[in-house]
Amino acid sequence: MTSEINYCEPIIVENDRKALKEIERSIIKTYRKPIWSKFIKAIKEYDLIKDNDKIAVAISGGKDSLLMAKLFQELKKYGKNNFEVEFIVMDPGYHKDIRKLLEENLDYLQIPAHIFDANIFEVADRIAGEYPCYMCARMRRGALYGKAKELGCNKLALGHHFNDVIETTMLNLLYAGSFKTMMPKLKSQNYEGLELIRPLYLIEEKYIERFIKSSGIWPLNCACMVAAKKIGNKRYEIKALIDKLKESNENVEMSIFRAAQNVNLDQVLGYEKKGIKNSFLDEY
């Protein structure tokens, strides 16, 4: 299976860059149903934004977080303006041409971002051996939380979308032997008073791809200079597996998603709550 998988499929943008106003309009018009409405729905359903929140919106420069930044700007324009945002971008050690592309995109899209440097790629590559992704993700999370805190934010928004959520569920099931999903929000254990939110939770990746391609913006693709050389990323295998399953069951993605909404505690052998393990035998 591994040999067939493309570990980092780049997004090829087919048309010229559209005018900024047109790009912004397309978010709430052309992509109203699959993107804008899903963004609003997740915010409402999971109560992601409260009055007076100050939200650090984390942008890697990839398609997901660029869209997320624009969604927050549109929300401030057309929705309730009861919160503040700060856009934060951490440079983990990008190649200088990638850094330039990132800055140009932010500039073109009029996203005023705090860009800061962290030496994450180099450290993860040096000390994490063949499986740098986990270490890199942890260090990255730390750097982003730290910056959010420094800016006085109480929330950190990340650009994980619907497909990230179901892939995580499957990764846990198939490789960790546990049933766990990616949550739409969670309180940080290490940074008191900081909450992580995922406003793209209900948005399917294919629409983000369509949006970015039609905008003519070249997002950062495979900017990671470490994992591209190594094969530690099981996520791509899961993606391929879900695609394969979809050929015979088009609802498979929704089923995986719903599984985390419909856990039947009478039909599990054991579960963990607040760090304490429970067995069905405890109450049998």
Ligand SMILES: Nc1ncnc2c1ncn2[C@@H]1O[C@H](COP(=O)(O)OP(=O)(O)OP(=O)(O)O)[C@@H](O)[C@H]1O
């Ligand atoms: N260097 C960074 N600076 C700021 N935020 C980041 C950075 N890297 C990741 N993030 C945040 O973490 C989220 C998840 O990171 P991940 O690398 O899994 O994203 P991705 O699937 O490549 O998404 P994207 O298209 O936004 O890069 C991003 O959407 C973004 O919000």
